[in-house]
Amino acid sequence: MGKFQIGEFEEVVLLTVGILHGNAYGVTIRKELEERLGRTVSVGALQITLRRMEEKGYLQSVHGEKTERRAGRPKLYFTITPAGKRAITYTRQTRNALWDSLPELVLNLD
Numbered sequence: 046m047g048k049f050q051i052g053e054f055e056e057v058v059l060l061t062v063g064i065l066h067g068n069a070y071g072v073t074i075r076k077e078l079e080e081r082l083g084r085t086v087s088v089g090a091l092q093i094t095l096r097r098m099e100e101k102g103y104l105q106s107v108h109g110e111k112t113e114r115r116a117g118r119p120k121l122y123f124t125i126t127p128a129g130k131r132a133i134t135y136t137r138q139t140r141n142a143l144w145d146s147l148p149e150l151v152l153n154l155d
Contacts, residue, residue, distance in 0.1 A: 049135040055094060056133065058094050061081070071088070075088065075091050095123060102128045105126050107122050108122075
């Protein structure tokens with residue numbers, strides 16, 4: 046296995062942070078994931094994954110402005126790091142290689 050191996054949920058979180066480039070914080074990431082995946086994403090699972098991805102060096106976070114609406118708490122914005130880009134690139138290449146290796150017979154099963 047490659048050193049950039051990531052799980053399926055980690056992959057979709059990284060991709061979603063990229064899609065939301067510049068506006069990726071907990072609420073927007075969760076909303077985008079739920080809309081695109083058509084499934085509920087728990088706040089806890091998302092927060093744990095974001096922290097884990099940051100610890101692995103795949104994401105970086107920065108605090109936004111504090112607002113009254115958020116009781117003085119700043120939003121935490123996430124961006125993909127160069128290591129995160131390598132991780133999703135590796136994952137894409139691995140998946141594509143597997144798909145390309147499937148015999149036509151398997152793809153045409155009904």
